[in-house]
Amino acid sequence: MQRRLADNITSDHLSCPICRDTLKDPKLLPCDHSICFECLTQLIESSRRFNKFSCPVDRREITASSYTLSAEQWASSFPTDELSLLLLQTISGDTKTETKLKDGILCSDHPQNGCDFFCFGCYKIICSECAVENHRDTECNCKNFKNCADLAREKLRDAYDEIENLIITGQDIVFKEIDKDQLLLQSRQQIRSTIKKLKTIVQDFEKMINRKCVDILSKVDSVTNVEELKKRTEGIVKDLKRVRDEVELSKSLTSTKDILTVLSKIPESLQKNTDLLYSLAVSDNPIELKLELNEKFLNLCETLIDQPIGTVHVVPADTIDFEDTEATVCSKRIKFSSDVLPLRALELDPFLAIQLDPSESENKITARFTGVIIHGHSIIAIDNANFKVQRFRDTIENQFIDEVLIQGIYDITNIHENDDVLVTSPGKQSRLIRLSTYNSLSIISEKVTENAYFSISQLPDCTFAVISHSSPTSSKKRVNFDWSRGVTSHIDIIDVDGNVLKHFSENFLCEPNEFGDPFIMPLKSICCLPNGNIVVSIETKTNSFISCFNQNARVKWTYDLNDTPEGVCFDDGKIYVFLRESKAVRVLSVDGDLKPVSTLRLPNYFGDGYSLFVGRNLLSVIDRTELIRLYKLQSC
Structure with missing residues (x-):
């Protein structure tokens, strides 16, 4: 089957259109048709008219670069068809081709073949069989490795220039975005500064509320406190018990002087504790505390809870923001807008x-x-x-x-x-x-x-x-000016x-x-x-x-x-x-x-x-x- 495929390739693609035999020293015409060197020389000699001859396949006219060229020189000037030569070597089993199979790049579609061509239309490394079967379109441009170095370098230069332009474009985009980001950063900082000021206002407001709450609580605590009343009463009772014990002790004393000394202190102590007891001003009627909240304050709090602090808007940066300012024009104060950004x-x-x-x-x-x-x-x-x-x-x-x-x-x-x-x-x-x-x-x-x-x-x-x-001096003598004076x-x-x-x-x-x-x-x-x-x-x-x-x-x-x-x-x-x-x-x-x-x-x-x-x-x-x-x- 491989032999039959090789014969078909030879007869269909590797035969000379003039002698119908396998191509020998094939020359490639501008119309991409290949002819044996000897057949091409004879064709030029027999059909050359006005320094022109026609391709035997598509009848396209081909003109020589000079009238002085002989038929052999003209035929030699056409490039050798490297693709056809490589195909012929591959089909004939050339030993050099076998060596390339061992050391070269194997074709992914034809693993038995080595890759000796590059298609500049598809940008693929291919073998000769791929070149014949799949890369014969006008958009494809298959070149042998030996002859494609210069073209590959040119393509690489073009690719390098294109990549360089893309890099420059990308850098420009980055620079522009950096400028945009700086403006965005500035606006962020302004917003953060505003929010910080707002927080300060809220914190001051909270401190003021706390102070007012402390004032209310202090007033609440100033009203009669049971614990405080109990503590003060217990102190008075304790002192009265001490006086009672002294009276009880004086009953057993034998010295009249000692008895009279104790007796002399009793009225003062009784008067003192009596005054303290009455100072407590305890009422027989029970009392309670009530707090009357400010209705305006409550309504304000309720309104603030439902209101947003602010809204962030994303706006085009090329618009010029203005703020109101004033100037004196013809002795009159006028307001107008002034760009301050x-x-x-x-x-x-x-x-x-x-x-x-x-x-x-x-x-x-x-x-x-x-x-x-x-x-x-x-x-x-x-x-x-x-x-x-x-x-x-x-x-x-x-x-x-x-x-x-x-x-x-x-x-x-x-x-x-x-x-x-x-x-x-x-x-x-x-x-x-x-x-x-x-x-x-x-x-x-x-x-x-x-x-x-x-x-x-x-x-x-x-x-x-x-x-x-x-100078402010009236002297006409010139002095060095001293702005600070x-x-x-x-x-x-x-x-x-x-x-x-x-x-x-x-x-x-x-x-x-x-x-x-x-x-x-x-x-x-x-x-x-x-x-x-x-x-x-x-x-x-x-x-x-x-x-x-x-x-x-x-x-x-x-x-x-x-x-x-x-x-x-x-x-x-x-x-x-x-x-x-x-x-x-x-x-x-x-x-x-x-x-x-x-x-x-x-x-x-x-x-x-x-x-x-x-x-x-x-x-x-x-x-x-x-x-x-x-x-x-x-x-x-």
Whole structure:
């Protein structure tokens, strides 16, 4: 039977379609049909037309790669049919095949056969008989072990890449779940804290009930007690018996003096015990105790028993929770909602970071950025430590363009519809400096100012609002500022040449209270609105808030953010305020009514947000360190 099967396989699958004999040196055509090498050479010589010939089985045209190839060269270029050769060796009982059966992998479907093929369609190790019987479909791609190493490596590389992508996907899922879990953990902690407070309230309530119960019981015990009455009565009776025994003993005395001595003590003892007996105030009528419970308390207890303590709700974490807060707007207190959960804030994507290596500078001093603006297609920053105004590309990290050296510089702002910028320099000699940004940074003009100007912001009418810090002494001699000694701050309106147009003292920014004028820390940051109003972040000894006033020295509104405001900036109808404790940026809309619209979270940022700059859909935050961060600003 095996011989007949071998003959059938030979005649059906291992015979040449031209000579009808068993294949000799079989060549595999692109259409997967096998032909003897000699038959293929003769076929090419006899039927070659226009550098083409047709397969004798399916008449498919096969084209040579070059007209210069001879028939033998063309026939040799086709791959050898390894599967057919192995089948022929297996059927003929080749000794090498027997050796493979001993040392190789046995086929699970044909245990008498060794596995010499791998089907890349089914991803199975198979024998030659399986290849002929079960793996002749177009989806199957059976290769001999000798010729499949490269293809197997390629498949392994593909599998490796696919596994790597799945690992990355899994890690992303884990990271996202970690973020979710952190938010869930935060909410769990908040709930546990609330429950703990509730337990404390219940425990205090229980202590209060216990005290009241003790008071009632003490009142109950204060009513005539039989045991106590019995005890006191027994004491009186005992003392009376002692007096009686003394009287009885005196009858037998012979000395008149002794008898009179005993007799003299009897009236006092009788009077004492008589008073004690009557003090017991025992009534002939029986008494009992009754407790009248407070009906309101009982109803309250019954109501509380039936009421749940609270309900836990699972809600989407992307919703922004707001709580009611108050602000003074045009001398009126108004209530509105304010986002106070920075964990649910909108997270911004990092865009660019600028950080200079101190080893590259001449004096090896670490940069200390105090001001930044976006000007054209560049970022201009103030390095207060190295006294440099530096310009960088706004698309490439740390791509330095040029710089200019200016002593004591602090802050910078754009000049309306102009290529120039304005720089404050509150050094030993305070100056206001105008720089040109055309071609390279260069000084156009500078003016010595009487006041030391720090933060600066542009007003819509080509004027500027500046924060000035000064010593409380009236002496014009410049001294080193010591904030702990109460350095005063004020705001000036100046023109581009540094001339003071208006002066605002710090007193009007905060309303006096019952304790007098509030002590104000040095003003922090300032920004200007399109209507000419000025917004400044303020910190007093007891409060922190932002205040808005017009150029007539009238406070329009104050806003308590339930946090410490630092840098403030205005852009596109919104005020941006950095909150120190929350490490987030609160966004307030000034279109119509003042109201918060969102909170922005800056990933991997742990600074104080001393200064903000917003423009061209970018948000820049600096905190007087060597690093400037820029974030892509989403729609708020």
